[in-house]
Amino acid sequence: MNEVRVIPVAGVPDVREGDDLAALIAAAAPPLERHDVLVVAQKAISKAEGRVVRLDELEPSAAARELAQDGADPRQLEAVLREAVRIVRTRGSLVIAETRHGFVCGSAGVDASNAPQAGTLVLLPLDPDASAARLRERLRELTGTAVGVLVSDSFGRPWRLGTTDVAIGAAGIPVLLDLNGRRDPTGYELHATTIAVADEIASAAELVLGKLDGVPAAVVRGLQLEGEGKARDLVMPPERDLFR
Amino acid sequence: MNEVRVIPVAGVPDVREGDDLAALIAAAAPPLERHDVLVVAQKAISKAEGRVVRLDELEPSAAARELAQDGADPRQLEAVLREAVRIVRTRGSLVIAETRHGFVCGSAGVDASNAPQAGTLVLLPLDPDASAARLRERLRELTGTAVGVLVSDSFGRPWRLGTTDVAIGAAGIPVLLDLNGRRDPTGYELHATTIAVADEIASAAELVLGKLDGVPAAVVRGLQLEGEGKARDLVMPPERDLFR
Numbered sequence: 001m002n003e004v005r006v007i008p009v010a011g012v013p014d015v016r017e018g019d020d021l022a023a024l025i026a027a028a029a030p031p032l033e034r035h036d037v038l039v040v041a042q043k044a045i046s047k048a049e050g051r052v053v054r055l056d057e058l059e060p061s062a063a064a065r066e067l068a069q070d071g072a073d074p075r076q077l078e079a080v081l082r083e084a085v086r087i088v089r090t091r092g093s094l095v096i097a098e099t100r101h102g103f104v105c106g107s108a109g110v111d112a113s114n115a116p117q118a119g120t121l122v123l124l125p126l127d128p129d130a131s132a133a134r135l136r137e138r139l140r141e142l143t144g145t146a147v148g149v150l151v152s153d154s155f156g157r158p159w160r161l162g163t164t165d166v167a168i169g170a171a172g173i174p175v176l177l178d179l180n181g182r183r184d185p186t187g188y189e190l191h192a193t194t195i196a197v198a199d200e201i202a203s204a205a206e207l208v209l210g211k212l213d214g215v216p217a218a219v220v221r222g223l224q225l226e227g228e229g230k231a232r233d234l235v236m237p238p239e240r241d242l243f244r
Numbered sequence: 245m246n247e248v249r250v251i252p253v254a255g256v257p258d259v260r261e262g263d264d265l266a267a268l269i270a271a272a273a274p275p276l277e278r279h280d281v282l283v284v285a286q287k288a289i290s291k292a293e294g295r296v297v298r299l300d301e302l303e304p305s306a307a308a309r310e311l312a313q314d315g316a317d318p319r320q321l322e323a324v325l326r327e328a329v330r331i332v333r334t335r336g337s338l339v340i341a342e343t344r345h346g347f348v349c350g351s352a353g354v355d356a357s358n359a360p361q362a363g364t365l366v367l368l369p370l371d372p373d374a375s376a377a378r379l380r381e382r383l384r385e386l387t388g389t390a391v392g393v394l395v396s397d398s399f400g401r402p403w404r405l406g407t408t409d410v411a412i413g414a415a416g417i418p419v420l421l422d423l424n425g426r427r428d429p430t431g432y433e434l435h436a437t438t439i440a441v442a443d444e445i446a447s448a449a450e451l452v453l454g455k456l457d458g459v460p461a462a463v464v465r466g467l468q469l470e471g472e473g474k475a476r477d478l479v480m481p482p483e484r485d486l487f488r
Binding site: 002003004005006007008089091096103104113154157158159160161162163164165166175176177193194195196197199200201203204206207208220222223233234235236241242243 | 246247248249250251252333335340347348357398401402403404405406407408409410419420421437438439440441443444445447448450451452466467477478479480485486487
């Protein structure tokens with residue numbers, strides 16, 4: 001096993017709706033190589049895709065007002081409820097919800113930080129796997145190289161503090177690695193042998209992404225992954241989920 | 245932000261109880277540099293510390309026999325129950341439990357894979373933060389360089405398939421990074437701004453650790469982290485935990 005390099009893609013201008021994000025990234029990234037994995041922060045994807053709502057366009061429902069009683073903005077809670085297909089837990093205005101994609105995360109992925117302007121919220125892409133596939137295809141057009149692409153986001157998790165970045169979209173790389181041929185469908189077997197490699201790559205990329213200094217992507221180089229999966233494959237089937 | 249390198253530490257002989265693990269790693273690693281983070285797989289630490297039990301020394305309790313009714317080895321379940329301070333969920337012989345350290349993981353960290361010999365189980369270190377601190381101190385003696393040290397293990401998680409590596413021990417580096425001065429104690433706030441950087445570093449290291457080809461450690465180079473924390477600081481306080 002060789003060393004793995006995590007290379008920040010810096011100097012990408014602030015992303016706006018309709019931007020050719022692949023072109024912006026290709027111009028800022030080092031020359032791409034086969035087996036590279038490009039990890040792109042969800043927020044950049046969502047902004048390019050126009051997945052942004054204005055708070056003043058949101059009319060809070062009674063449920064949103066109820067959740068916001070601890071001083072949160074009921075319009076923001078309204079956005080969360082619209083993005084959620086299932087509420088998993090709430091405590092005050094903290095809502096842990098399942099998204100249309102099957103991901104369970106805080107605020108159903110709705111985020112007010114780094115929004116394009118004050119008074120707006122950024123939503124998750126409608127289909128982040130498709131976003132990753134489009135970006136991969138466009139990068140191939142632009143550079144001649146087919147790389148793996150991950151869309152990453154910062155998720156909390158039970159039992160442990162802080163967020164780690166995970167993959168919410170994937171194209172051109174596997175998302176799960178089965179080390180010994182025995183698929184572990186739960187992640188919890190006595191012999192846990194399936195690694196969520198896409199999530200680990202997303203976490204590695206976060207180390208250079210820098211939410212504060214505007215590096216929206218990273219190139220992870222040195223992995224020799226074969227195969228293809230979708231981030232949706234990372235979602236635990238409900239019948240196996242002990243924490244619904 | 246510069247690039248981050250994840251360098252495998254290969255050629256470490258199989259670790260046995262009483263081995264000077266720091267010396268084995270120092271001999272195999274590249275020259276260590278200030279700000280390096282050395283990530284060591286839990287199993288190597290546990291073996292060096294003798295945290296291994298023989299199956300034939302375990303007398304299964306009634307509870308262990310009950311859990312093992314799906315064909316699992318009741319002695320293995322006995323080891324799990326002895327390592328657990330709280331059972332969080334079970335399904336058949338699958339036990340998700342809280343360890344003495346406060347970590348919630350499958351089988352309370354008991355693992356039969358890569359055990360030193362057939363018929364043995366590897367347990368988590370008694371105090372992985374102390375293990376990390378000892379390794380850091382011994383490495384400083386041997387190399388003159390004080391590096392960050394993480395002890396990593398592969399944990400499953402709710403809602404998502406597969407395992408990711410997380411930090412169960414830490415010394416000489418921070419484990420949580422607060423990006424804007426507002427501590428997010430849950431990991432789930434609308435503005436989640438606390439990053440579990442130690443877990444992300446552990447995941448990055450896993451990309452080269454290679455459970456199959458015997459690379460027990462990796463050097464993560466290029467981070468400029470300041471501060472110190474313990475992996476225990478990553479445990480969510482029970483009163484904030486929505487998934488107990």
